[in-house]
Amino acid sequence: MFKSRPARSLAASNLASGEYLQVAGFERREVARSGASTSDRVFKSRPARSLAASNLASNAHRAFDASFYTRRRRRRTMGTLDNTTALITGASSGIGEATAHALAERGANVALVARRREALEAVAKKLESEYDAAAIVVDGDVRERSTSEAAVEAVVDRFGGLDIVVANAGVGRGSDVETMTDEEYFTMQETNVDGTFFLTRAALPHLKERAGTLVVVGSFAGEFPRSFNPVYAATKWWARGFAHGVAAQVGDEGVAVSVVNPSEVRTEFGSEDGDPFEERFEPGTVTEPSEVAEAIAFAATREGSSAQEIDLYRRDKFAESF
Numbered sequence: 001m002f003k004s005r006p007a008r009s010l011a012a013s014n015l016a017s018g019e020y021l022q023v024a025g026f027e028r029r030e031v032a033r034s035g036a037s038t039s040d041r042v043f044k045s046r047p048a049r050s051l052a053a054s055n056l057a058s059n060a061h062r063a064f065d066a067s068f069y070t071r072r073r074r075r076r077t078m079g080t081l082d083n084t085t086a087l088i089t090g091a092s093s094g095i096g097e098a099t100a101h102a103l104a105e106r107g108a109n110v111a112l113v114a115r116r117r118e119a120l121e122a123v124a125k126k127l128e129s130e131y132d133a134a135a136i137v138v139d140g141d142v143r144e145r146s147t148s149e150a151a152v153e154a155v156v157d158r159f160g161g162l163d164i165v166v167a168n169a170g171v172g173r174g175s176d177v178e179t180m181t182d183e184e185y186f187t188m189q190e191t192n193v194d195g196t197f198f199l200t201r202a203a204l205p206h207l208k209e210r211a212g213t214l215v216v217v218g219s220f221a222g223e224f225p226r227s228f229n230p231v232y233a234a235t236k237w238w239a240r241g242f243a244h245g246v247a248a249q250v251g252d253e254g255v256a257v258s259v260v261n262p263s264e265v266r267t268e269f270g271s272e273d274g275d276p277f278e279e280r281f282e283p284g285t286v287t288e289p290s291e292v293a294e295a296i297a298f299a300a301t302r303e304g305s306s307a308q309e310i311d312l313y314r315r316d317k318f319a320e321s322f
């Protein structure tokens with residue numbers, strides 16, 4: 001599958017070389033650039049152990065050394081995100097844009113990732129004027145591993161670390177399996193699945209350093225079998241399964257992982273196959289992006305978060321289906 005992919009886009013290859021990276025931010029607050037604290041080093045230097053020993057040891061570790069809570073508490077107090085940095089993919093519209101507002105409003109520095117550079121710059125300007133936020137813009141395609149790697153590197157260079165990652169970029173194409181084209185299939189698979197993996201892989205070492213939070217945007221479609229677009233649904237089942245597995249893998253190193261599952265949200269979603277959802281649904285009939293963003297902000301501001309999964313379904317969702 002990888003071999004048959006088209007050559008990387010010009011934007012993506014330029015991004016990899018750093019040409020298109022743009023800092024559109026403004027100094028608002030002191031950004032910690034210091035290296036790992038003593039407690040961070042304690043975490044990193046834990047030796048490899050057998051699974052049983054590791055589980056026992058990690059529980060014991062939690063009992064007497066809550067250093068990951070301390071690391072988080074240094075940056076997140078009273079539900080604010082002062083002195084934290086968040087990276088959001090799909091930040092040029094919809095849920096990602098609303099999330100950038102919700103996190104910047106709470107004090108976070110933000111990195112905005114998507115393909116449409118002008119749209120990202122417009123979002124960055126709004127964040128600066130409305131919240132005095134520091135924002136950087138990284139345009140690129142999340143289907144390319146270089147996009148996530150360059151974005152994470154840019155964030156760490158600029159802000160000194162990474163506390164919150166929102167894997168939000170995602171698309172739906174077509175529906176019927178029998179008539180689905182290869183392009184529709186690969187577009188969903190590469191964006192929703194590969195993109196989430198590349199981002200998570202690049203971000204995890206930094207989230208461990210900061211006892212950070214990974215939020216994956218799933219979907220109602222990834223929780224219940226339904227007839228509409230099985231391939232899109234499967235990418236969201238994958239995203240949820242991946243997120244919970246990552247939680248199991250790094251939860252004892254202080255990293256919180258949350259999945260947020262909306263049903264219909266009034267965004268640009270669906271525009272390739274007809275009217276975007278923001279036009280297809282009247283205000284008040286389904287979820288607004290700001291509500292999803294508030295759920296993501298809830299997960300991002302928890303100390304020692306146990307928000308594993310947050311569902312946001314329109315009120316009559318089950319009345320229609322069952």
Ligand SMILES: NC(=O)c1ccc[n+]([C@@H]2O[C@H](COP(=O)([O-])OP(=O)(O)OC[C@H]3O[C@@H](n4cnc5c(N)ncnc54)[C@H](OP(=O)(O)O)[C@@H]3O)[C@@H](O)[C@H]2O)c1
Pocket residue numbers: 089090091092093094095096113114115116117119140141142143168169170171172191217218219220261262263264265266267268269270277
């Ligand atoms: N709207 C819904 O009803 C709904 C329901 C459940 C879950 N979701 C999920 O919510 C997430 C956000 O969607 P949305 O509703 O906010 O739709 P949206 O307004 O269409 O936003 C999608 C975002 O993803 C970005 N994106 C798409 N392909 C990309 C790529 N290859 N590389 C980089 N960025 C890419 C888009 O930016 P560029 O075009 O600028 O690249 C855009 O910022 C998706 O994962 C979607 O599956 C949506």
